[in-house]
Amino acid sequence: MGRRRNTRFDVAVTGMGLVTPAGIGVEANWARVCSGRSTASRDEALAGLPVDFSCRVPDFDPGALLGRRLAWRLDRVSQLALVAAREAVADAGLDPKTWDGARVGVVVGSSFGGAATYEREHARVLEEGPEWVSPLLMVMAPVNMSAGYLAIDLGAVGPNLVVSTACAAGSTAIGTARQLLEADMCDVVIAGGTESTSTRTTMASLHRMGALSVRRDDPQAASRPFDADRDGFVAGEGAGMLILERAADAQARGARVYAHVSGYGATADGHHPSAPHPEGAGAQRAVRAALADALVEPADVGHVNAHGTSTPLNDVTESRVIRQVLGDGPAVTSTKGVIGHLIGAAGAVEAAYTVLAVHRGQIPPTANLTSRDPEVTVDVVGKETRAVRLSAAVSNSFGFGGQNSVLVVTAA
The missing domain is CATH 3.40.47.10 (Thiolase/Chalcone synthase)
Incomplete structure (x- = not known):
C-alpha cells in the first residue's frame, strides 16, 4: 500500500x-x-x-x-x-x-x-x-x-x-x-x-x-x-x-529529467486466481493509495495508461475503477492495442510510455478502437494522438493472483 x-x-x-x-x-x-x-x-x-x-x-x-x-x-x-x-x-x-x-x-x-x-x-x-x-x-x-x-x-x-x-x-x-x-x-x-x-x-x-x-x-x-x-x-x-x-x-548533477515517479500503491484482490474482483475493489485501493502517496488529488490526474488487456472482464472492470476513483476527467489509453500484452514487462514499458506522455504532452491512441463497449464509460483516446498538458498521470497494472500495482507520474 x-x-x-x-x-x-x-x-x-x-x-x-x-x-x-x-x-x-x-x-x-x-x-x-x-x-x-x-x-x-x-x-x-x-x-x-x-x-x-x-x-x-x-x-x-x-x-x-x-x-x-x-x-x-x-x-x-x-x-x-x-x-x-x-x-x-x-x-x-x-x-x-x-x-x-x-x-x-x-x-x-x-x-x-x-x-x-x-x-x-x-x-x-x-x-x-x-x-x-x-x-x-x-x-x-x-x-x-x-x-x-x-x-x-x-x-x-x-x-x-x-x-x-x-x-x-x-x-x-x-x-x-x-x-x-x-x-x-x-x-x-x-x-x-x-x-x-x-x-x-x-x-x-x-x-x-x-x-x-x-x-x-x-x-x-x-x-x-x-x-x-x-x-x-x-x-x-x-x-x-x-x-x-x-x-x-x-x-x-544537472541531469535531464523526463518526469517524476511520485506515488506507488500496491494491493491484492484476494478474490480469484485469474479474474478481477467484480467491483475492482483491490484496484481501487491501489489507485487511491498511489494518489495519497503522491499527494495528488483525483481531479489533478489528466491521463491514465490503463492495464487495458482487451479481455472482456478486465476492460469493463478497470473502466469502472477509473470512473469511481478519478471521475470522467482523465484521458485513458491502452498501448496494448499496439504492442500486445508483455506480461511481466508490461507495467514497466507502460510506465515509460506514461512518462513520455507527461514529458511530451501527447497521449497515444488506443489501437483498433472502432466501437467502444457501452459499459466502458471513460474517455478512451482513439484513432489518433491527443495533445494535452499533463501535471499528473496514472499507470495501472494488474496481474493474475489479484495483484495490483499503480504508479503516479508527475511533471518535472
Missing part, C-alpha cells in the same frame, strides 16, 4: 530504454505507439497452435547488439533486459566505468523468467536423455538471472532483486526501486521489467483458459482494448528499463 505523507517524495526518471514489438529504442517505440498501428503478426514458433500469432520484437539480433559470446549465454528474456538497460544508462548520461557501483541498485520485474530455455531443455531431456541437458540451464532460466546479468554487465552491485507479481511485475519493480531510494539504500536504481514467454506450452495454456484472442484471420485487429468486439489479449515480449534517482540528486 501507499501511505499518506506530509511532503512528497519525488523520484526523477533520468533515462529510459525500450525493446518491444514497437521497436528497439525509445524513439522507435514512441513513433509506433503514437501511430496506433498494431504489431501483431503470425509467429512461426507457434505454427500449428490454435493461436499462432503474437507480438515479437522486430529485427532483434542479440549477437549484433550484445556480442555473440555473451548473447549465447543468455536466455532471450535477459538479452532483452540487457539491451534496454544499456540504452537507459546511456540515456541518463551515466557511465558504469566511473559510477560507485555499490550505490547502484537493480530491480527487475518478470513473471516467467527464462521460459523458453526451460521448455527447450525439458524437451531435450525427454528426447535425448539427461546427459544432453545444458549445464547453463541453471544460470539462464531462473527468474532472478536477468537482474544478476544486469549487475555483472553494468557493475551495479548494490541491492539486486527480481519481483514477480505476474502482469504487475514491471510496475512493482519501479515502486520497489522508489522505496530503495527513499530508504537511502542506493543513489541510482535501474528498474523495469522483461519478459519473453510466447512459448508453445504457455500459449497453449493461455488459449485453453480463454485469455487469448482467437482472431487468426486478422491478427493486427486482435488486440482491441475497450472495444465492443474484443475477445482476449495478444501475447507479446519485450523489456523496459528506467533510471531512477532522487530528484535532488538528479538536479545536483
Whole structure:
C-alpha cells in the first residue's frame, strides 16, 4: 500500500530504454505507439497452435547488439533486459566505468523468467536423455538471472532483486526501486521489467483458459482494448528499463529529467486466481493509495495508461475503477492495442510510455478502437494522438493472483 505523507517524495526518471514489438529504442517505440498501428503478426514458433500469432520484437539480433559470446549465454528474456538497460544508462548520461557501483541498485520485474530455455531443455531431456541437458540451464532460466546479468554487465552491485507479481511485475519493480531510494539504500536504481514467454506450452495454456484472442484471420485487429468486439489479449515480449534517482540528486548533477515517479500503491484482490474482483475493489485501493502517496488529488490526474488487456472482464472492470476513483476527467489509453500484452514487462514499458506522455504532452491512441463497449464509460483516446498538458498521470497494472500495482507520474 501507499501511505499518506506530509511532503512528497519525488523520484526523477533520468533515462529510459525500450525493446518491444514497437521497436528497439525509445524513439522507435514512441513513433509506433503514437501511430496506433498494431504489431501483431503470425509467429512461426507457434505454427500449428490454435493461436499462432503474437507480438515479437522486430529485427532483434542479440549477437549484433550484445556480442555473440555473451548473447549465447543468455536466455532471450535477459538479452532483452540487457539491451534496454544499456540504452537507459546511456540515456541518463551515466557511465558504469566511473559510477560507485555499490550505490547502484537493480530491480527487475518478470513473471516467467527464462521460459523458453526451460521448455527447450525439458524437451531435450525427454528426447535425448539427461546427459544432453545444458549445464547453463541453471544460470539462464531462473527468474532472478536477468537482474544478476544486469549487475555483472553494468557493475551495479548494490541491492539486486527480481519481483514477480505476474502482469504487475514491471510496475512493482519501479515502486520497489522508489522505496530503495527513499530508504537511502542506493543513489541510482535501474528498474523495469522483461519478459519473453510466447512459448508453445504457455500459449497453449493461455488459449485453453480463454485469455487469448482467437482472431487468426486478422491478427493486427486482435488486440482491441475497450472495444465492443474484443475477445482476449495478444501475447507479446519485450523489456523496459528506467533510471531512477532522487530528484535532488538528479538536479545536483544537472541531469535531464523526463518526469517524476511520485506515488506507488500496491494491493491484492484476494478474490480469484485469474479474474478481477467484480467491483475492482483491490484496484481501487491501489489507485487511491498511489494518489495519497503522491499527494495528488483525483481531479489533478489528466491521463491514465490503463492495464487495458482487451479481455472482456478486465476492460469493463478497470473502466469502472477509473470512473469511481478519478471521475470522467482523465484521458485513458491502452498501448496494448499496439504492442500486445508483455506480461511481466508490461507495467514497466507502460510506465515509460506514461512518462513520455507527461514529458511530451501527447497521449497515444488506443489501437483498433472502432466501437467502444457501452459499459466502458471513460474517455478512451482513439484513432489518433491527443495533445494535452499533463501535471499528473496514472499507470495501472494488474496481474493474475489479484495483484495490483499503480504508479503516479508527475511533471518535472
